[in-house]
Amino acid sequence: MKRWTLTFALAAAFGLCVGPFYWLVMAATHEDKDIFTWPPKFLPGGHLWDNLTGLEESIGLTRVLLNSAVVSTLQTVGGLIVSVLAGYAFAKFDFRGKNILFVMLLATLVIPIQVRLIPLFEMMLNFDLLDSYPAVILPNLTVPFGIFLMRQALSGLPDELLDAARVDGAGELRIIWRVVVPVMRPVLAALTIFLFLWAWNDFVWPLIALRSAEMQTLPVAMATLNGLANTDFGQVLLASTISTLPVMILFLFFQRQFISGLLAGATKG
Template sequence: MTSTHSTARRHARSRDKAPDRGPNRHQGRSILLTSGLALALAAVAVPLYWLVVASTHSSQEIFDSPPPLVPGGHLMDNLNTLQESAHFGRVILNSLGIAIVYTLVAGAVCTLAGYGFAVYRFRGREALFGLLMLGLVVPAQITLVPLFKMMAELHWLNTYQAVIAPNLALPFGIFLMRQSMAALPKELLDSGRMDGCGELRLFLRVALPPMRPALATLAIFLFLYQWNDFVWPLIVLRDDTSFTIPVALASLQGLDETDFGAILAGTSIAAIPISAVFLVLQRHFVSGLLAGAVKE
């Protein structure tokens, strides 16, 4: 009996002396994760900070060694250059109008198409969806010449509809909404039909409200896609008063001299709407992406 008690005491002392490595491991993972996030934040924030700082300097000052790290006094000069050389006030309105209209119309097209592929069963559905998904792997440059000829035959060159129309049925947008709509319970749709809902009302009143995260994700993607598009607007827009921001900034690059201060100032301004759209819709963004990952 005594030996049993002594053995128990020895085991208890050994447990007391054994280091508790659980909290230490947890603390180590937290430090590693925090360090990684800090590095990622620095990798994103430092270039953005330098972009804003450089937009307040002249082209000569930007290329000084070491480069400027505090704001300078040439911001207004750069903005005046933008306005005089690129009609930048009009250009901003052009980009905003095109991006907003495209986001609304393309969002409606992609949502309706995704709903149709997810809910309805019809002959050739999988083959048609697979053909549509080929658009994700076909380089966009292949379609530039046919699209240009089509816009010329429609007399749409140098018009905003030529910028908006060709990419309304965006394959990724349709794929995202199809995967999100596939998660809708069929019982919910059947219940709406039993209550007398028509198909359009069923789509608007029953299917769309649970899709707010996916719709926010789609809106962010479509807005960024159109806002940053460069090649297609460069091809179809001829008049400098109808340019979008990427095309207008590219037009400031000369053969002999380039005003980098003005270009960086315009780039800083172009980043503001993108940041605003993401900040407004960010709380839906992650959940929308996860909804798009649901498999049927």
């Protein structure tokens, strides 16, 4: 009896998690008037291509996807590099004011993004970087959560392993690349997913920093689909479906290392 109850509970949980996404994908293939009919349509429709061409005409789907891909990829790679280097320094080096700097870094986690918008905008304006990729990428390269996660994980890395590499003549950067990165691969996989998810779904700062339609990222462009008088929900749902695919693919690629990476970062002291 307990086995059947557990099976039913797992099936119900699976349905609650997958059901809405399945409906989202199916609804994206229907025209606007068929999406909210009752009973709902759970089979593919014949308007996928119409919705796709409509998105290309409305927001320039290819262009905004390319913008989002460039921004998210560079921001993720840059965030990983900064997090590894800073986390390694906080975990393995002793220097004056280290604890104070680390506490100040963690304190930025509770500062709302709205507080930073005006100073960031002023900085990008003074540097003449507005409406460009660097305007979106550079302010987000330092991720306090990523530095904290890497610091916690690297604190458990034996110093003897690093000393052995130094004895062999390896510099710090080579130690990080040859020793730290392979050992910390599960943590890096988890951090990669988080960084890419945040970069891909970021809306507020790209909305402010990118002025022209040609530079818009996908979340900003999707907001323009909601018109005052008329909204094509087929296009909205198709854009929502497309926006979830890169994150899902990335998670499936790193899923074997995701949980172990989180546990490694959470348990090392």
